[in-house]
Amino acid sequence: MSESAAETPADVFTAKGPASQDKPTRFFRRLARKPLAIAATAWLVAVSAAAVLAPWLAPADPLAQDLLAVKQTPSQAHLLGTDAFGRDVLSRLVYGAWPTILGIAEAVLIACALGFVLGLAAGYFGRWLDRAITQLVDLLLALPGLVILLSILAVFNRDMTVAMVTLGIMGSAGIARVARSATLNVRNELYIDAARISGLGDAAIIVRHVVPRIIGPLIVQLSLFAATAVLAQTGISFLGLGVQPPAPTWGGMVYEASQTITDDPWLLAPSGGAIALTVLAFGLLGDSARDAAAEGWTRGTRRGRRPAPSPRPTPSPRPTPGPTPATAAASPTAVLSVRGLTIVADGDTGERVLVDGMDLDLEQGQTLGIVGESGSGKTLTSLAIMGLLPPGTRATAGTMVLEGARYNLARPETLRRLRGSTLGMIFQEPMAALDPCFTIEHHLLEVLRHHGKAPRSQAKARAIELLELVRIPDPKDVARRYPHQISGGMAQRVGIARSLAANPRVLLADEPTTALDVTVQAEILDLLRDLSEAESMAVILVTHDWGVVADSCDRALVLYHGETLESATVEQIFSAPQHPYTKALLRANPHNAAVGQPLPTIQDSLRELLDDHDKETVA
Amino acid sequence: MIPAPALLEVKDLHVTYGQSRRREFQALKGVSLAISPGETLGLVGESGSGKTTIGRAVLGQTPISDGSIAFDGEDITHAPRRRRKELGRQLQVVFQDPYSSLNPARTIGQTLAEPLSTDPSLSRDAIRGRIAEILRRVGMPEDTAERYPGQFSGGQRQRIAIARAVIGRPRLVVCDEPVSALDLSVQAQVLNLLNELQQDMGLAMLFISHDLTVVRHVSHRTVVLYRGQIVEEGDAQEVNDHPQHPYTQALVDAAPVPDPALQRAKREKRRARRLASATA
Numbered sequence: 001m002s003e004s005a006a007e008t009p010a011d012v013f014t015a016k017g018p019a020s021q022d023k024p025t026r027f028f029r030r031l032a033r034k035p036l037a038i039a040a041t042a043w044l045v046a047v048s049a050a051a052v053l054a055p056w057l058a059p060a061d062p063l064a065q066d067l068l069a070v071k072q073t074p075s076q077a078h079l080l081g082t083d084a085f086g087r088d089v090l091s092r093l094v095y096g097a098w099p100t101i102l103g104i105a106e107a108v109l110i111a112c113a114l115g116f117v118l119g120l121a122a123g124y125f126g127r128w129l130d131r132a133i134t135q136l137v138d139l140l141l142a143l144p145g146l147v148i149l150l151s152i153l154a155v156f157n158r159d160m161t162v163a164m165v166t167l168g169i170m171g172s173a174g175i176a177r178v179a180r181s182a183t184l185n186v187r188n189e190l191y192i193d194a195a196r197i198s199g200l201g202d203a204a205i206i207v208r209h210v211v212p213r214i215i216g217p218l219i220v221q222l223s224l225f226a227a228t229a230v231l232a233q234t235g236i237s238f239l240g241l242g243v244q245p246p247a248p249t250w251g252g253m254v255y256e257a258s259q260t261i262t263d264d265p266w267l268l269a270p271s272g273g274a275i276a277l278t279v280l281a282f283g284l285l286g287d288s289a290r291d292a293a294a295e296g297w298t299r300g301t302r303r304g305r306r307p308a309p310s311p312r313p314t315p316s317p318r319p320t321p322g323p324t325p326a327t328a329a330a331s332p333t334a335v336l337s338v339r340g341l342t343i344v345a346d347g348d349t350g351e352r353v354l355v356d357g358m359d360l361d362l363e364q365g366q367t368l369g370i371v372g373e374s375g376s377g378k379t380l381t382s383l384a385i386m387g388l389l390p391p392g393t394r395a396t397a398g399t400m401v402l403e404g405a406r407y408n409l410a411r412p413e414t415l416r417r418l419r420g421s422t423l424g425m426i427f428q429e430p431m432a433a434l435d436p437c438f439t440i441e442h443h444l445l446e447v448l449r450h451h452g453k454a455p456r457s458q459a460k461a462r463a464i465e466l467l468e469l470v471r472i473p474d475p476k477d478v479a480r481r482y483p484h485q486i487s488g489g490m491a492q493r494v495g496i497a498r499s500l501a502a503n504p505r506v507l508l509a510d511e512p513t514t515a516l517d518v519t520v521q522a523e524i525l526d527l528l529r530d531l532s533e534a535e536s537m538a539v540i541l542v543t544h545d546w547g548v549v550a551d552s553c554d555r556a557l558v559l560y561h562g563e564t565l566e567s568a569t570v571e572q573i574f575s576a577p578q579h580p581y582t583k584a585l586l587r588a589n590p591h592n593a594a595v596g597q598p599l600p601t602i603q604d605s606l607r608e609l610l611d612d613h614d615k616e617t618v619a
Numbered sequence: 620m621i622p623a624p625a626l627l628e629v630k631d632l633h634v635t636y637g638q639s640r641r642r643e644f645q646a647l648k649g650v651s652l653a654i655s656p657g658e659t660l661g662l663v664g665e666s667g668s669g670k671t672t673i674g675r676a677v678l679g680q681t682p683i684s685d686g687s688i689a690f691d692g693e694d695i696t697h698a699p700r701r702r703r704k705e706l707g708r709q710l711q712v713v714f715q716d717p718y719s720s721l722n723p724a725r726t727i728g729q730t731l732a733e734p735l736s737t738d739p740s741l742s743r744d745a746i747r748g749r750i751a752e753i754l755r756r757v758g759m760p761e762d763t764a765e766r767y768p769g770q771f772s773g774g775q776r777q778r779i780a781i782a783r784a785v786i787g788r789p790r791l792v793v794c795d796e797p798v799s800a801l802d803l804s805v806q807a808q809v810l811n812l813l814n815e816l817q818q819d820m821g822l823a824m825l826f827i828s829h830d831l832t833v834v835r836h837v838s839h840r841t842v843v844l845y846r847g848q849i850v851e852e853g854d855a856q857e858v859n860d861h862p863q864h865p866y867t868q869a870l871v872d873a874a875p876v877p878d879p880a881l882q883r884a885k886r887e888k889r890r891a892r893r894l895a896s897a898t899a
Contacts, residue, residue: 190720191730194783197678198734199707208733212724373802374773488666517665517829522873522889529886544803547875550882570879588807589877590836595856598814599807599836 027216030292037288040281047278051097058091062248071264080270083253084260089270092248096271099243100250100278103164103233108226110168111175116218118172119179124187124206133176140173149232153241160233160242167232171225178221182214216293223286227279234275250275334401335538336362336385336506341398341409343380343389343562354393355380355562360540362506367532367539369553369570371546373585377562378542382508385540386425387415403505421451424499428511430492434483440467440494441479444501451502466497470527489520496527503535510542525552546589550574558582624692625653626823627677627791632686634672646672648847649686656790659817659824661838661855663831663870669847670827674793677825678712679703690791704737711784715796717776721768727754727779728764734787753782757812774805778812785816791823798833810837831874835859843867 031037050057059079066086073081080089122133148170149163156162186192186209195205236242237251245252253271260267331337343355355377362368372378384395389412398409402422407414419425427433434443444463448454454462467475470493483491492512499507509528513521529552532539541552549556549570557567558579565579577583586592587600632650637643646669654660664670675681677688679698687696695706711734714720721730731750735741741749747764754763757778768776777797784792794813798806814837817824828834834841838855843864851864862868872889876882 189722190714190716191722193680194712194714194720194780195733197680197707197710197712198783198787199704199737200733201704204736208725208729209722213722373804519665519869519873522875525875526886526890526893545875546803546877547882550877550879551875551886574877574879585803586877588803589832590807590810591832591877593836595836598811601807601811602804 027219027289027292030295031288034288034292036284037292040284040288043277043281044285047097047274048101050094051101054095054098058088058094060088060091062087062092062095063246064088071260071267073266081266083256083267084264089253089267092253093250093270093274096248096250096253097274099160099237100230100233103160104226104229106161106164107168107171107229107232108222110165111171111225112218112222113172114169115172115175116179119176120183120206120210120214122176123180123183124202124210126187130180133180137173137176137180140170143170145170145232149236150241153236158241158244160236163236163242164229164233167229171228174225175218175221178217179214182217183210186210186213216289220286220290220293223282223289227282227286230275230278230282331361331363333363334361335364335403336360336540337401338385338409339399339401341381341384341400342396343377343384343393344396345393351396353562355384355559357397358559358562358564360557360567362538362540363554364538365532365536366554367529367541367552369549369556370540370542370559371544371549371556372559373544375561376559378544378559379510381559382425382510382540382542384409384412385415386419386423386508387412388419420447420499420504421502422505423508424502424504424506425508425510426492426495426499426512428514430488430495430512430515431483433495434491436483438482439479440481440483440486443494443498444479447498447501462501466500467494469500469531470494470497471523472497487520489516489523492516492520492524493527496524496531500531500535504537506538506540507532508540508542511544512541513548514543514545521548528552546574546586547591558585624655625689626656626658626691627654627825628689629653629673629677630687630689632673632676632688633684634669634676634681635684646847647676650844650847650849651686652842652849652852654791654823654825656823657817657821658840659826659838661834661841662825662827662844663829663834663841664844665829665870667846668844670829670844671795672847673844674712674795674825674827677791678710678793679706707737708734708787709790711787711789711792713777713780713784713792713794713797715799717773717780717800718768720780721776723768726765726767730768730779731764731783731786734783738787749786753786756816757782772805774801774809777801777805777809781809781812781816785820785822788820789822791825793825793827795827796829797826799828799830806833813837831859831871843870 064087066082068086069078069082070084070086071082072078072086075081078088078090080093083089083092118133118137122130145167149166152166153159153163189209192205192209195209200208233242234249234251234254237249238255240252240255243249243252250271254268254275257264257268257271338358338360341355341358341360342353344351344353358377358381360368360370360381370378370381380389380393383389384398385400387409389395395409395412400407400409402418407418409415415423434440438446441460441463444466445456445459448459448462452459464475464479467478472478472490472493478486478490478494483494486494495512496507507528512528513524516524525548528539528541531537539552541548543549553570555567555569556573558565558573558581560581565581566573566577568578573582574586577586581602584600584602588602590599593599629650629652632647633645634647635643635645650669650673652660652673662670662673672681676683679695683696687694689695690706690710695702698706721727728747728750731753732746735746735749750764751761754761759775759778759782763771763779768779771779777800781797797813798809801809810833813824813826816822824837826834826837831841835855835858840853841851841855841858842849843851843858843862843866845866851858851862851867853863858867859871862871872885876885
């Protein structure tokens with residue numbers, strides 16, 4: 001072991017961070033990479049250009065009638081044919097784009113300005129302002145849009161501009177809701193607090209920190225609203241309210257086409273097609289914008305809580321890469337043995353090894369600690385044993401012998417039967433492991449019913465028994481409660497009770513006490529130890545805390561970037577750690593450090609230890 | 620006890636959350652503490668003890684029901700917004716979560732310039748110089764200022780957050796669980812950095828943590844908080860090694876030590892106490 005470590009340069013452990021990609025691509029650049037977004041934008045730009053440049057673009061006067069050439073299909077002279085009065089359809093279409101585009105622009109601008117300001121103010125300032133704005137928005141959403149529009153048109157003598165402004169005001173409600181919820185999300189970020197503590201004013205915080213983060217969802221909402229505005233505008237024109245015939249409008253053209261639909265069906269195609277394409281373009285643009293925004297979150301530029309473990313810097317040359325028949329013999333006394341477990345992540349650049357040929361043996365009634373820092377693969381190992389690896393990762397090799405039966409870890413579906421029966425599991429976030437909709441008793445009964453065929457009354461008694469077993473005071477009362485009515489420590493006890501329901505032989509505990517207070521942690525660790533003794537249940541305890549290892553484990557296995565550095569009894573690990581990394585990690589613990597002295601960091605320790613190692617080998 | 624006049628003095632602080640009287644929750648019930656210039660005060664407690672609330676109250680982030688907070692002799696309990704803005708340069712903060720505390724859409728340089736932006740006397744070049752200087756000081760590479768938070772690991776982000784806190788040369792930094800989200804190996808580096816900065820710049824620190832061993836390592840004095848009240852206060856080493864209050868004792872007993880033999884003894888003691896209390 002120490003040989004391979006000596007070849008690991010000390011600077012491997014300096015945190016270099018996840019492989020630095022190029023600058024996180026901004027929203028618009030991501031959007032510009034989507035072909036559908038480009039096509040949609042191109043169509044919308046073309047329609048807008050046509051609307052503005054109609055007098056120069058249109059081949060003919062849109063009002064000029066030619067009664068000798070009515071209801072024609074497309075030809076050289078009339079590219080899109082003619083209508084019932086022999087007017088050139090293409091020219092009418094081009095001229096008709098103007099009121100539509102103008103109407104959309106009016107509605108969208110009003111909706112955007114009003115909705116953005118209202119939503120931002122409600123989300124950012126909160127309190128009474130939020131309550132007032134939310135009520136207003138609810139009111140706007142409750143109004144029947146079409147009826148309002150028609151009455152506005154009646155009152156204002158069919159003025160399209162007034163109608164579209166009204167539509168914009170009503171549409172602002174939806175925009176405001178989106179802006180408000182996006183702002184609420186950002187508002188809770190700590191960097192907003194930090195900016196405020198640094199003395200920045202609200203205006204500066206909003207411009208620098210809030211607006212850039214809510215612009216994505218807003219664009220999505222706006223483009224969807226624009227699509228609605230197209231339909232509203234053309235709908236009004238179709239009814240003949242708004243712009244008066246014979247002036248060309250898209251909606252009016254649809255109306256004209258509908259009058260001659262039996263003898264000239266073609267006439268519907270240009271106007272109907274233009275409307276459909278425009279609505280589609282806005283919809284697609286919104287879709288692409290949503291995807292582009294979502295990529296921003298999921299690319300890990302935001303909460304890359306666990307920066308994807310970088311590929312192992314220097315894969316130390318192992319004498320025997322991968323599982324070999326020599327190591328493949330499982331320990332005969334072990335209740336659980338794993339050989340050659342290899343887990344990979346599928347990435348853009350091919351497979352990345354996250355856990356490399358891991359072996360472990362768990363003796364009956366013992367507790368094995370899997371120790372490592374983030375990215376070491378300790379959680380993945382426990383998940384692989386349960387067959388619950390997260391999407392994007394998979395086990396490519398590995399066999400497990402559990403109570404004499406062999407399982408292939410690369411085929412997780414074969415492990416399904418074991419989960420919750422022979423293998424139990426508890427998690428780091430006890431509250432997240434319970435469904436808030438159901439009582440504690442329901443959670444336990446669910447598992448009991450799944451595994452045993454006991455009648456209901458018996459199962460209920462067993463549920464109370466389980467809660468007693470995990471030392472919950474007044475179990476009958478707790479059984480009736482919902483998860484939010486109990487504390488975190490209590491929730492973890494319920495989690496343990498649930499995993500005990502089927503008398504598992506092995507319990508996997510993934511950082512079971514990390515989220516808990518120390519006094520509660522001590523109780524839970526005591527409980528796990530007593531249960532393991534009383535039920536002769538073996539436990540795999542995944543942790544990063546050396547104190548927990550010293551407290552609860554019989555053996556420990558140290559993982560670093562997916563490689564097992566050493567595996568020994570707890571006494572050996574603490575008194576005579578073999579691997580420099582283990583030594584360094586133990587020394588970095590403030591518990592062992594002299595007060596007033598800098599803590600020995602991993603880099604310092606490794607440099608020192610490697611120097612010593614060199615001297616020894618030279619001597 | 621305190622030779623120099625206190626830099627921060629909190630007197631009989633009460634903070635109550637909740638709108639209606641029936642559902643209100645008393646987060647702090649009369650807490651008094653003082654920090655001298657250049658001193659680190661450790662604040663230890665479990666969840667719900669009110670330790671974070673004290674930090675937020677000092678920073679003006681939470682309304683105060685009763686009591687007073689004085690900074691450098693000036694009462695800032697209900698300081699108006701304008702005064703708070705100016706205080707921003709003297710009173711800073713480092714949060715627990717290094718991911719949420721940096722805006723992913725802004726470069727490190729933009730983030731670091733923020734605390735300096737309230738000082739009109741600084742030119743652009745001066746700000747750039749200060750950023751380069753502070754990045755060097757916290758051990759980050761030179762091109763950091765042009766990069767985005769997404770390109771750094773948790774430990775590096777915490778260094779950047781510390782750089783943001785100290786770039787304006789504050790006199791007091793509130794550290795709210797600054798190493799709890801970090802790996803052990805990174806935790807040591809960040810603790811060392813905080814200690815060095817504290818000594819070099821003569822910073823006073825309010826170091827909030829749930830971990831007594833971490834607090835012992837960085838603090839001069841320790842205050843133990845339980846359900847919104849101080850139960851014990853004293854020399855950091857003393858509180859850790861010879862706790863007086865039963866709650867502090869329980870806290871020390873419960874914290875597992877990285878030594879199997881010692882920990883076994885601790886565990887047996889704990890078990891005996893539990894059995895005794897169960898039969899009693």
